[in-house]
Every structure is written in structure tokens, then in C-alpha cells.
Amino acid sequence: MRIRADLDLCQGHGACAGEAPEVFSVDERESRVVVLDASPPEALRAKVLAAVKYCPTRALRIVEE
């Protein structure tokens, strides 16, 4: 899976970083998401799905390869 972050939508709430800290972080200055691993291992799928689901601005998407 690949992760797409839509930076037009992201406000930097950090819900994703809470769900999957291995994959997401927040740039505090810019108030937006930093994707640490755009192609995370399958083992993290459940966490990434939760991050996508709980993003308050729906800025995250998973694209299957």
C-alpha cells in the first residue's frame, strides 16, 4: 500500500500520528502531516487504516499497488 496525504485538506490535528506513529508525524511549524513512511509494511495496515479513518479532515488515502 501507498499513502497519499492531501495537503490542501490537512490541518495538522495529529490524529494519524496518534494512531500510527511509525508512519505519521506532524510538522508543528506548518501544522501539517509528515508521512514518515509512504509505503509502510503490511504489518502496520490496521494502524494506517485507523489513521485514515480518524483523520478529522479526511486528508489521508491508501492507494493499493
Next chain:
Amino acid sequence: MNRAIPRLSGGLPLLGHLLELRRDPIGLMQRCRDECGEVGELRLARQPLVMLYGEPAQEAFFRAPDEQLDQAAAYPFMKPVFGPGVVFDATPEQRKQALRNRSLRDQAMRGHAETIARETERMIAGWGDAGSVDLIDFFAELTIYTSSAALIGPEFREELGPQLVPIFKDLERGTDAIAYVNPSLPLPSFRKRDRARAQLVTFLQGIFERREREGRKAQDLFQVLRGIRNPDGSPRYDVNTITGMFISLMFAGHHTTSTTSSWALLELLRHPEWMKRVAEELDALYADGREVSHQALREIPQLESCFKETLRLHPPLILLMRKVAQPFRYGDFDVPVGATVGVSLAVSNRDPAVFREPERFDPTRYAPGREEDQHAFAWIPFGAGRHRCVGAAFAMMQVKAIFSILLRRYEFELAQPPASYRSDHSKMVVQLAQPSRVRYRRRAAEPAP
């Protein structure tokens, strides 16, 4: 190819469609969609307002950068409420800085949930076994306490009392669209607005000055803001500016949450099958004695769907606007610099292209498989994009916490004819019209605390 933007019929020579906006704003915005289609122009006094309808046009609106579509200049009726240097009057850089305020971040939410549960318990402590309550009076007071305690600080909250309810009401009722002509016309509602703001400034400054004099330092937003320094070491924000920020913070989370809570309870009372479902859901979730502050941060699917449906049918803001700062093009239409563009949340939330049977209260539209709220540029009670309500997650958690307490302690019933509950759209801030009374009675088998 360029096409001319269709103009909406009607409108008066000097005022344009302003009086129609004050009389029946949703009717006006729907009429513009029906007559003009995806893009249509109306006029608010001298200001052209180009309305955009449907998912693709709304997406273009919400995705445009600040430099192109400017939020700050679009709401002249808010400026006298917040005062200079605050929110709608701020530069994009100042706004970004405000967003960095950590109090709305995920980690802070658990503490906020505890605060809200505590404040709700305090509000109903004197209710007794049965009685009646005006929904707007009740929720307006409660949300003044919750938003100030959570977003500013618990010490600050203790300074506040029910005397703030009429002050906020006057501020909110001062958002008359006639401000497009002139926001300081000698109208009673504007005079009340200015008096209310002056009272609030005096009140807040009294708190701040006492605190500075006594040298007390609380762990709250006031202290944080006062602590921010310019490069030369002087304080970045004076007390007057901080007062304006507090007004905007409390304002943003006040009428929106209190109106939504009121309508949610009313819709549950109009749809008893849903009230039953939600009450059963809450009883089951809390049967093991878990804390409200714990569960309010987690899923409460039936209740959440009812809130989403309430927000869809009764959005507390019905029109979002931006001022065109750089040429804005959508499809074959060019919108010139200086015009205002708008999106109607009220019209979009009932778009039959997205919502099946849009007039019906049907929370099952959010269930897995249907999920009509996944249309992020059509289901837009909180707006969308960069300027989407930063308090949306806080608001959802808040109403979940409040209803987790109310519906497990009490049963409610309408105290007026069902059709008498309605929104008052004569001001830009939508409010439930008063009276809006309901009766309550303590539940026979109150669940274990």
C-alpha cells in the same frame, strides 16, 4: 471559452438581494441554484456574491489557497463582534499561528472530555426529579462553561456565570447582514452588539488585571499568550487583543454547539424510534460503569449518526464566503478580483445528487455501505479543506459527552407543538428561536453511576 455568470432575478436597486437574505436566506440560496445552476450571482448591497453549487464547484472553493480566496475579508458582520486584530481580521500568518494552539490537538482531548462531563453534571445538579427547561438557555450556558474551561482554563471558567448568556446572545444577534451596507448603522441590534462587546471587554479585563496585580499564574491560555514575546522582549499581545481572541474562541464554539445540541434533542424527540435506539446504545455502553470521558472519545455509532443527521439538516452556519483576492476561475466562469464567492452549507447538505431523500431525518445514511458523509465536499456542516472547522473533533466529543449524561439520567418530551421549534435565520448566526422548552423527568431505573 468564457461564459458570463448568470445573474439571479429580483433584487432591489441599492440593496440587491440583501432583504431577501435577511428574510429567507436558505430560500434565496436555493432559488439561485434552481435559477442559475452551478454558478450564479446575486448582490448584497454593492457587493457581488457569486454562489457555487454542487460537489465539483464546492471542491474548487474549498481547495483554493488563502492568497486567492481570502476568508478574512468576507465577513464584515463579524468584525465589530471580535474587534481588531482577531480571527477574521487576521493575516494568514496570524491565523496559522492560532492553529498551532495545541488545545485542539488529539492529546488534549481526554482532559477536555473530563471537563465537559463535570460541567454537564454541575448544570443538572439542581434539576430534581422533573421540570422543564428552555433548550437554548440551558445549552448556551453549558457551552460557555465547557468552551472556556477546556480552551482557556479551569480557573478562568470559575469567574464566569449565567450573566454571560444574554451578553453572548446580543453579540450573536448583532450579526445582521445589513452590515454589508454599513456595520455601524444606528440599529438596535448593532447598539446591543456593541454594548455587549464592551461589557465583555470590561469583564474579561477585570479578570486579567486582577490576576496580573496579584501575580497569580494559572496554567492557561491567558498565561501562554501573555508569555509570548517580541524579539525586543516586550509582550506580543496586549490584554485588549487577548480579550478579542477569547471572544472569538468562545464565540466559535458557543452558538454552534448549543444550537446543534438543541436540534439533536428535538430531532430525537420527533423520532422516538431513534431516541429509543440511542438510549439503549448508551445504556449498553455504560453498563460496565466506564467513564463518560473515556467513551466520549470513542465510537458511539447510533448517537453519532444522529448528530451527523442533525448537522446536515440544521447546520449552524448556512453560508461560507471568501473574497476573491486573485482571479478565480471555475469551469468556463471567471470571477473577478473584489467579488465574493459563497457556498451554501444548507443547500449542499440537501443536494439530492448526494443524499437520498434529502428532506428525511435518516441517520442510517451514515451506516457502513452508505456513508453519505464520505462526500467530503458535499456533506459540509463543518466546511471543508484548510479552513474546515478546527473544533469539529472537539465539538463531536463534546456533544457525545453531554448526551451520554443527559439521556441516561433523564427522559425528555416536547413542551410545545412540534412545529413551533424552528431556527431563526434573520441573522447570519443561526439560532433556535425561543421559546424552545422541553420537559424532563428522571428515569425510573437510573443506570449505576
